[in-house]
Amino acid sequence: MKIGIACDHGAVEFKEIIKAMLSEQGHEINDYGTNSSESCDYPDFAYQCAQSVAQGINERGIVLCGSGIGVSITANKVKGIRCALCSETTSARLSREHNDANMLAMGQRLIGAEAMKDIVNVWLNTPFSQSKRHQRRIEKIAAIEES
Numbered sequence: 001m002k003i004g005i006a007c008d009h010g011a012v013e014f015k016e017i018i019k020a021m022l023s024e025q026g027h028e029i030n031d032y033g034t035n036s037s038e039s040c041d042y043p044d045f046a047y048q049c050a051q052s053v054a055q056g057i058n059e060r061g062i063v064l065c066g067s068g069i070g071v072s073i074t075a076n077k078v079k080g081i082r083c084a085l086c087s088e089t090t091s092a093r094l095s096r097e098h099n100d101a102n103m104l105a106m107g108q109r110l111i112g113a114e115a116m117k118d119i120v121n122v123w124l125n126t127p128f129s130q131s132k133r134h135q136r137r138i139e140k141i142a143a144i145e146e147s
């Protein structure tokens, strides 16, 4: 799968851990930065990653910052993006089954590396339920974007 990834200075370490894990699993990773611990603005990087998913360059996107909140808010401003902020695997699973989330946000300052890896794996490997009621709700979100 083609996966975009981005972070701010608060999550460079986790970005590298996720990249290594996903590359090992055979995924193709596109990295939208940042790549240093120098203070930066998370919207600059999360937006690039979200755009790449909205445009179909990447099938999924993962965004990281200190809390995960700033990058998730940013990603959800992009039309067509459904970004789920997760700190445990149940939310990650439900975000795929019910919401067909195409982006995942996490906070490096709030979760450990092993938990983060579990969240990523569950999120990537859980399919959308395809049920009519969940599809209808996603279509309503899309209609709100158009309004």
Ligand code: RB5
Pocket: 008, 010, 042, 065, 066, 067, 068, 069, 070, 071
């Ligand atoms: C950066 O200090 C921090 O504000 C950022 O990583 C993130 O947590 C914002 O939501």
